[in-house]
Amino acid sequence: MNIDENTLRSFGGETIRYKPKEFVFKENEHSLYYFQITSGKVKLNTYNENGKEFIQNILGKNQSFGDPLLFIDRLYPTNAVSLETTEVIRIPKNNFLEMLEKHPDISLEMNACLSQRLYYNSLMVRNMASQDPIHRLQGLMDYLKSYYDGDCQHCFPVELTRQQIADLTGLRVETVIRTVKKMVNNQTIRLDGRRIFY
DNA sequence: CCATTAACTGGTC
DNA sequence: GACCAGTTAATGG
Numbered sequence: 434m435n436i437d438e439n440t441l442r443s444f445g446g447e448t449i450r451y452k453p454k455e456f457v458f459k460e461n462e463h464s465l466y467y468f469q470i471t472s473g474k475v476k477l478n479t480y481n482e483n484g485k486e487f488i489q490n491i492l493g494k495n496q497s498f499g500d501p502l503l504f505i506d507r508l509y510p511t512n513a514v515s516l517e518t519t520e521v522i523r524i525p526k527n528n529f530l531e532m533l534e535k536h537p538d539i540s541l542e543m544n545a546c547l548s549q550r551l552y553y554n555s556l557m558v559r560n561m562a563s564q565d566p567i568h569r570l571q572g573l574m575d576y577l578k579s580y581y582d583g584d585c586q587h588c589f590p591v592e593l594t595r596q597q598i599a600d601l602t603g604l605r606v607e608t609v610i611r612t613v614k615k616m617v618n619n620q621t622i623r624l625d626g627r628r629i630f631y
Numbered sequence: 632c633c634a635t636t637a638a639c640t641g642g643t644c
Numbered sequence: 645g646a647c648c649a650g651t652t653a654a655t656g657g
Contacts (some may be wrong), residue, residue, distance in 0.1 A: 607645090607647085627654085
């Protein structure tokens with residue numbers, strides 16, 4: 434979701450800066466705001482019982498997070514942590530809902546946005562259930578690419594470290610590294626230095 | 632530069 | 645594949 438900055442401000446939106454590795458919110462906290470990233474990156478993660486990190490998603494510029502929680506009365510299922518110096522605009526929950534009432538167009542877009550997330554999430558879950566690491570990586574990249582505008586072959590830059598890919602897919606770094614090489618041979622992806630293009 | 636972080640390799644289970 | 649150990653390459657102050 435990407436809402437016009439001025440509109441957000443007119444409904445009480447304020448800019449907040451986060452240093453790298455700072456929590457924007459933590460698991461089980463109450464949802465109070467809509468967040469939209471102006472610059473930087475934020476990851477949504479959880480930790481399993483063994484302390485192993487699982488990343489649900491990594492969001493960048495012009496992307497929102499925490500918004501599904503604005504419509505239901507539940508606690509955050511994940512942490513939100515900035516990966517680098519990050520600037521977000523946040524607007525209080527009630528103001529956000531008020532904004533939707535006064536801007537039906539935004540409300541409609543919000544529906545489309547949430548629907549698309551659901552759609553790609555289901556594809557994601559499907560691929561993640563696969564034992565084959567190639568399918569897991571490909572599923573992840575399809576998902577990431579769904580946020581992306583361009584449409585040419587092998588031109589979508591995957592701005593993730595191998596470790597982050599591992600934490601997103603539940604695989605080990607070493608497995609990701611080896612799988613990436615297989616996929617390069619498959620022509621599924623392309624490398625520019627270390628950066629992956631899908 | 633040096634120190635830190637990320638990418639890679641090989642081997643065991 | 646996970647997990648561990650050790651090396652190499654890249655990054656950044």
